[in-house]
Amino acid sequence: MVNDTTRLLGLDGLAVVGVASDTDVPVVHLVTADEQARHCPDCGTRARRSKGRRVTRPRDLPVGGRRAQLVWTKRRWRCDEPACRRRTFTESVPAVPPRKRLTSRLRAAAGAVVADAGRTVVQAARDHAVSWPVVAAAFTGHARAVLPAQPEPVQVLGIDETRRGRPRWVLDEAAGVWQTTVDRWHVGFVDLSGRQGLLGQVEGRTAQAVIDWLDGRDQAWRDTVRFVAIDMCTIFKSAVRRALPQATLVVDHFHLVQLANQTLTEVRRRVTVTHRGRRGRKGNREWELRNRLTRSAARMRGEHVDALLDELAGLPKMIGAPVTAAWHAKEDLLDLLATARTHPDREEVRDLLYRFYRRCADADLPELERLATTVETWWPEILAFLHTGITNAGSEGTNRVIKTVARDAYGFRNPVNQRLRTRTATTRKARGHLDPR
Template sequence: MVNDTTRLLGLDGLVVEGVEVDADGVPVVDLSTGCEQARCCPGCGRRAAQIKQWATTRPRDLPVAGRTMRLRWRKRRWYCPTAACPRKSFTEQVAQVPARSRLTMRLRQAAGAAVADGGRTIVQSARDHGVSWPVVAQAFTAHASRVLPDEPEPVAVLGIDEVRRGEPHWAWDEKAGSWTKTADRWHVGFCDLSAGQGLLAQVEGRTTAAVTGWLAARSPAWREQITAVAIDMCTVFKAAIRQMLPHALLVVDHFHVVQLANRAVTEVRRRVTLTARGRRGRGSDPEWRMRNRLTRSATRMSGKHVDRLTDTLEALPTRIGAPILATWNAKEDLLDLLATARTQPDREHVHRLLRRFYTRCAATDLPELHRLATTIETWWPQISAFLATGITNAGSEGTNRVIKTVARDAYGFRNPENQRLRTRTATTRRHRGHLNPA
């Protein structure tokens, strides 16, 4: 009964009776039912004996050897032998082609896997497989729930980060007479920074409750084995971790500290240009031309360029050059301090560098620097933990890049649940073995 063509096609329960090529050059595969189970009533399970009628269905399938083909399955409709059975009659079905399905299961699965594991968009997978958008969306959800673990594996270092989901919405507030934000949509992501599981989950909203809620839903044993948590300087996350993971070491990595210091440099530059020149910066202002060099690390520039930068600032009128130079120096002090990470610095050395930074900030009357010093002071325990461990939230940041790419490719998501599922399948592809060359 089983012939070579049947084996080649590999649709369990269906037998190839013959293949002919139609006028368009497309192979047409004639199929018959080769499965005893198909003769049994799905209602009562009894084997039918009396045929009601014959029917032909044309389920669509994956290409064979790169060629699209047409399936033509001639099947029977049976009378149920049980008089009391509500089914009365039924058509034959096999696992790959359920009743009323116009697609084989494997075509459906391939369309879903192309999105979840292959990184395709729903639209592209629909085009590739010749099916509709809703079919792929549904197949994707089914595939994702099959391949994504319900519970994350143990994590030693957890990363928490926020990512904006779409643009904030603004509305005119009549009473206040100003524009207010009506929707500021954020997702908070939990990332495995130690074992490479990728994104573990995302929750909606940037609140302490959102973070504690997800952590509370994990088992105490899972929470217990977390030794460190990397966050950005966000009090909401800090409060949540203190509450749910009091044993874990809280770490703030250099990335956000550097960002903060650079922002202070830019703010001071803009402010002094505005007050001294009475306008915004432009190409004829030396401080505007060096705006990018000011936020680059001096250790990454040649000595000649650093000299030229300080010379230019000193040559500027004092009320422009001096504040910028002071802020730039404070920023460089902070970078020197952060550079001690992963070098096993001794406490004395670190404290000397920290004191130099604080002294520099205190010696000026620049509010931007005072604010920066206050922030560093507030977060010093966590920054110090970064210097000691070298743990960074770079894994979360990398994940955020993937999240944004997925959102951009999809032209945004209307349904946040879909977005979270798509994001999770995309960010766990490596861990699930889909990006490995072998």
């Protein structure tokens, strides 16, 4: 019964007995070719008496670029085992499970393109000519099959938050207070030393939420973590100190650079308002230089740096002097962070740190004092970055993928589905689906 057309169709347990191509959609007639289909699914007894035939039309993937209509004529059998509660049953094969209108490979393909090809549920439903609830269920089954129940141990762990959407509250009438039912923040845990990508997500940016996720791993997993990269968030700091006391905290230098640029911008805005009585605008040179001020001098040509300093020197003293001092302090901090690429020694770090602190103290600006205080507070974690060079860039890249998936889906109403989608999207590289080969 196995012919070339049956091999071409590739549905195990079914054989092609005829193809009608009179219409635009070819009709493929099938019969059961698996002897196991005659056995009762409950007791396993081989049936000997037929109760008639049934015709079903399961949908399948396109064959040769054309979507065919399958017509499966199958038998309904009687179970003669007296102890079996099932009296009759209809033939079924693994390729077309019982009471299913789709073949297993069509359902698997619809779920795989969402998890591994970055396609949305709606677009996958359109491409496979099925409804979006079918694709959503297929994706859930595929994701739970390919994602590990527990992540593998990691040596470098990244923790960062991403905003999910709008929060929701409900009024507790007994206590008379509003309680959060949907938090606007999700905290993600990323493998920075391996290829696992996003290890998991929890809803809510609280220390207890982070501790609960870490406590969900066994003690051997927690003992493997040597470094934890975070931004300057006291919530993550306290959570890691309690759940992973043996791990070394590392502050990502990106957030320090961002903080230094924000400090410079605050100084520029404040002195502009104080001196001019309004916000900066076109025609005010300090406002026109705002983008050049936040660029790193190490990435600018020497003549451009000299021109920038000359421009600042030509401004009114009440504006030029504070902005210049803030710019120098920002560059001192960037020079300190850049030593992480050159394996700094103790004396070099000491000299650069002293220069930064001295600059902030001599400027007598509240913004620079606050920046220096922040650096002093987080200095052990900053020093860990200078020695190890570990950054939280992997977490930031994962957040970008998370936001892209949310935008493609036009938002998520179900946090569980969102976490499942983001985990499959951020682990595609580890699972070999981004390899161009």
